Amino acid sequence: MHIHSSAQPLVQAKTDILLVFFPENPKAGKSLPEAVSFFLREFEKTKQFSGKKGEAIWVHRPKGLQSEWLLLFGLGNISKIDETTLIARIGHGIRVSLSKKRPAVAIGFHDVKVPPASLVNLTGIAAHHAAYQFDQYKPEPGTKPAFEPKITIHGGRVASPLKEINAIGDAISYAKNIANQPPNVITPATLAKEAVTLGKKFKLSVAVWDEQRLKKEGFGGILAVGNGSENSPRFIRIDYRGGRSGAAPVCVVGKAITFDSGGISIKPSDRMDEMKFDKCGGVAVLGILRAVATLKLKINVTGLIASAENLPSSTAYRPGDLVKNLSGKYIEVLNTDAEGRIVLSDALTYASRLKPRAIVDLATLTGACIVALGSEAAGLMGNDARLIAQLEKAAEHSGERLWQLPLYTEFHDKVKSDIGFVKNTAGREGGTSTAATFLNAFVEDSIPWAHLDIAGTAWTTKEESHRAKGATGFGVGVVVEWLRGLR
Numbered sequence: 454m455h456i457h458s459s460a461q462p463l464v465q466a467k468t469d470i471l472l473v474f475f476p477e478n479p480k481a482g483k484s485l486p487e488a489v490s491f492f493l494r495e496f497e498k499t500k501q502f503s504g505k506k507g508e509a510i511w512v513h514r515p516k517g518l519q520s521e522w523l524l525l526f527g528l529g530n531i532s533k534i535d536e537t538t539l540i541a542r543i544g545h546g547i548r549v550s551l552s553k554k555r556p557a558v559a560i561g562f563h564d565v566k567v568p569p570a571s572l573v574n575l576t577g578i579a580a581h582h583a584a585y586q587f588d589q590y591k592p593e594p595g596t597k598p599a600f601e602p603k604i605t606i607h608g609g610r611v612a613s614p615l616k617e618i619n620a621i622g623d624a625i626s627y628a629k630n631i632a633n634q635p636p637n638v639i640t641p642a643t644l645a646k647e648a649v650t651l652g653k654k655f656k657l658s659v660a661v662w663d664e665q666r667l668k669k670e671g672f673g674g675i676l677a678v679g680n681g682s683e684n685s686p687r688f689i690r691i692d693y694r695g696g697r698s699g700a701a702p703v704c705v706v707g708k709a710i711t712f713d714s715g716g717i718s719i720k721p722s723d724r725m726d727e728m729k730f731d732k733c734g735g736v737a738v739l740g741i742l743r744a745v746a747t748l749k750l751k752i753n754v755t756g757l758i759a760s761a762e763n764l765p766s767s768t769a770y771r772p773g774d775l776v777k778n779l780s781g782k783y784i785e786v787l788n789t790d791a792e793g794r795i796v797l798s799d800a801l802t803y804a805s806r807l808k809p810r811a812i813v814d815l816a817t818l819t820g821a822c823i824v825a826l827g828s829e830a831a832g833l834m835g836n837d838a839r840l841i842a843q844l845e846k847a848a849e850h851s852g853e854r855l856w857q858l859p860l861y862t863e864f865h866d867k868v869k870s871d872i873g874f875v876k877n878t879a880g881r882e883g884g885t886s887t888a889a890t891f892l893n894a895f896v897e898d899s900i901p902w903a904h905l906d907i908a909g910t911a912w913t914t915k916e917e918s919h920r921a922k923g924a925t926g927f928g929v930g931v932v933v934e935w936l937r938g939l940r
């Protein structure tokens with residue numbers, strides 16, 4: 454979807470819907486066209502509108518305006534909110550406007566004290582999220598009324614950043630589309646096919662390791678986790694080369710368990726269906742590479758995806774198994790449901806061998822992360838303060854929140870195995886940090902590495918006011934924002 458920007462005054466916008474955002478108790482001001490001001494005063498007088506959060510007033514055929522509808526929308530008190538909350542509030546207004554099922558929406562702001570360029574960017578992101586819906590499998594395909602939103606943001610003097618925001622927004626929607634696919638459609642093999650298709654479309658080179666090649670090259674972690682399923686595992690490598698040839702790449706690594714039943718350590722059946730979203734880290738990597746290629750960033754990026762289906766069967770790996778991973782080290786399996794770290798141990802070993810300038814991995818790794826942070830932020834851990842700081846800054850700008858959790862030395866002892874190198878669980882305490890500490894053991898210390906635990910942020914279980922239920926595409930925005938800052 455393409456979001457447009459326009460320097461044209463709001464009053465002149467010939468559109469289906471004119472959507473104007475106000476903060477709580479907006480100040481009257483010259484920037485507001487008299488025709489809109491008129492309605493604001495009327496509704497303030499009758500106490501129907503004061504810009505409170507989520508307040509919405511529709512006016513049909515507003516006098517003095519070129520649009521069929523005027524929608525006044527309240528953002529509430531925005532003096533103390535961050536980018537994430539602002540995106541959500543703007544997105545709410547856009548969702549309300551789209552509920553009229555009229556395509557052309559022109560957006561304006563009044564008295565919203567955010568720098569115009571960043572307001573346009575945040576609104577662009579909000580619009581992409583608000584307009585997204587996953588209806589591919591709804592009844593009567595093709596007979597749904599054609600309704601392609603055409604959203605224009607007014608008042609932004611800058612037109613070019615929207616090109617970039619659209620590239621990022623499209624990559625996020627693309628990631629949502631794959632992540633929302635059911636687990637009988639997206640298997641490790643079909644995920645690899647998606648990567649190949651993406652590569653053809655965006656001129657990325659893609660290599661896929663099937664079971665045979667994984668065996669030959671010693672990817673014991675991915676093979677062990679995938680062994681319980683007829684849908685055999687895959688390792689996927691996607692290369693984007695926008696930098697100097699030979700310049701060290703950034704590695705972006707993702708966990709893509711296409712369905713996580715827990716394996717022999719099987720999960721409760723309640724809400725197990727949500728474990729189709731256990732591929733979201735790997736899918737985010739696809740989205741990131743797509744955005745990087747569209748934006749033509751002047752760096753080298755290598756995406757690595759470790760994909761398997763975690764099922765119980767007579768061939769499944771078991772608690773007690775010792776798994777020799779790509780590094781040649783032995784992982785003691787205590788719980789087959791802690792499978793993400795096992796597949797990632799191969800991918801991180803592989804990444805380290807590429808001598809990259811940095812590694813960032815994304816994974817729906819631990820339920821403990823949801824306990825710690827809810828679904829408001831992803832967990833951020835790593836071995837390099839500079840990289841952590843860069844990612845924190847990118848998080849602010851993108852609106853995809855990251856919150857740092859510790860990697861204390863004490864955690865290293867907790868993941869040590871009595872009979873092998875590491876064990877795959879260290880109990881409930883500090884579960885997100887011990888999982889990351891396990892990953893850390895497979896990254897060379899000299900390589901800056903960060904881990905994003907997106908278990909709480911990768912999907913939503915309820916329809917929200919600013920976005921649809923299902924995959925959120927989380928990770929694409931923040932990582933691409935970080936990559937854009939590299940040179």
Ligand code: BES
Nearest residue numbers: 788790791792817818819820821878908
């Ligand atoms: N994919 C899950 C983590 C998860 C659970 C993400 C719920 C989102 C929602 C992961 O593979 C897992 O099962 N982790 C276990 C680890 C435990 C066995 C040490 C967990 O978090 O319970």
Ligand code: MN
Nearest residue numbers: 713790791792
């Ligand atoms: Mn699991």
Ligand code: ZN
Nearest residue numbers: 710713731793
């Ligand atoms: Zn999992």
